[in-house]
Amino acid sequence: MDVTNVMAHVASSVDVTNILVEVAPRFEGYVYPNEASPEPLWGILIVIYPYITGLVAGAFIMASLVRVFRVQALEPVYRLSLLTALSFMLCATMPLLLHLGHPERCYEIMMTPHLTSPMAIFGFVYAWYLMAVLLLELWFDYRQDFVEWSQTEPGFRGMLYRALMLGVTDESEAAVKLDMKLGWIISIIGIPSAFLLHGYVGFIFGSIKANPWWGNVLMPIIFILSAMVSGIALCVLNYMVLTWVRRKKIDMRCLDMMAMFLFYALVIDAAVEGLDWIHRIYSAEEDFSVIRYVATEKLFYTLNIGQALMGTVLPLLMLGLNQVVRKRLSDMARKRMYFASALMIVLGVFAMRWNVVIGGQLFSKSLRGFMSYKMQFIGMEGWLLGLVVLSIPFIILTVMIKLFLSERLPTAGHTPHPTPPSN
């Protein structure tokens, strides 16, 4: 078959004529392709996707504080935050798959990846982070316990632990020491990887230079910082809920420490996001009038109330107060404030993802006119499915906690932060 002939044929079948006859009846004047849809194509599911990956990266960085930075006080939440990261990681691609018209074709971007396709590369970044970082770090941490548990636990659990041992039964001190050392190395590799994972999600938006709301070099950085904030906040919530469910006493030293890191992360995040806005406002480029309208009208509630006030200012005040007068506040008061701030932050970061994803689609490069986004309740892009997708990681986490953080199972009790490798 003659190639040029084929190409000419293909080209003529997508003639401009087509656009005029098929598309134009619905429009007046000249439009950009993304204006040729009645509502934004990316809905709640695409909002959830960066939200979940952010929680993964944040929870992992929280765990790294224990390992890499040897923050002893945070030890009670080390495994919990890793398991949180894992259960959200397992769901990170779910909203994307549900969003696709043909999810059964998803493997194709992995089979024929191209460097110009950010989503294909995300597949590999995701695989690297899941397999080479999260699972490995967990495996090294748990291997000794798996060996023990597989001997004491009967039935399904025993079989599971035995399978997860991957056939390594060595429990000698040298072997365990090696586990710890390798785990430490993995978590050092893990920090840049977590930054890569979520910075990459920011990059997917930030690299869209045709959209002034997205095309911004600060985007990956803002994504990472807000990810850290939301991840730590989620760990605070998980830890408090878990101890409450188990009727255990909260380790206040640990909780105070988490709140402190949450505060610092939030300060940096708020500063950088503020900087971004100052920069936009001061430079006031030609797109600024549109951006201002989006910020003050279209996204008024989610941006000013949700992201700025509830997600940033109030938690900053509460957590900041705790830093200053911690000694004078009772345990109960502190717990309540931490819980409230963490909850508001988790919701506020969700609002931030919403503002990025939905806000960017409300106008286009033509800078003329706005679209509206109205979420339905039922349907692929509805509230209901969004809630279901967001609750699945929590269900997975519950199962994981039952299996791997069970109170019945004794842990080897090795410190997850060894002395620096000496040899």
Next chain:
Amino acid sequence: MRLFNMPPQIVRLCLVTIGIVGSYLVARAVLTPPSFREYGFFRGDALKDIMALPPQYGGKVSCDECHSDQFTKLNKGGHKRLSCEVCHGPGYAHTQSPDAGMHKPTFTVCSKCHEANPSRPKTHKQIVLKEHYAGGKCMECHVPHSPAEVP
């Protein structure tokens, strides 16, 4: 299991890694369409698939065969850059058998391109339909195939 005196964890993990990477490579070999990269970074057969679809548009030149009057006329006037099917709609079936009929547009087709709209380039001739001629019978004063001409 002590291979080359390596610790057992490392040996197992290497095996697992080889397993994962291996199955990816096998999957890739099996699942990549055979005609991929035949012409470029896409499935070569896709072109044949698209060609197999029934064409919708005949293209401007194809009308010349039977309507050379309109064809030469159009190419001389202000609408010379337009394709016939912009106004008449897809006409491949008609070029194969004229019995298939062809849409004869009315004045509404003119407003698609000429109704005044600030987002249109200034160089493009625009009118406010209601002010220009409210009746809508553009064809009384303009010949569509040669718009500057008065019929």
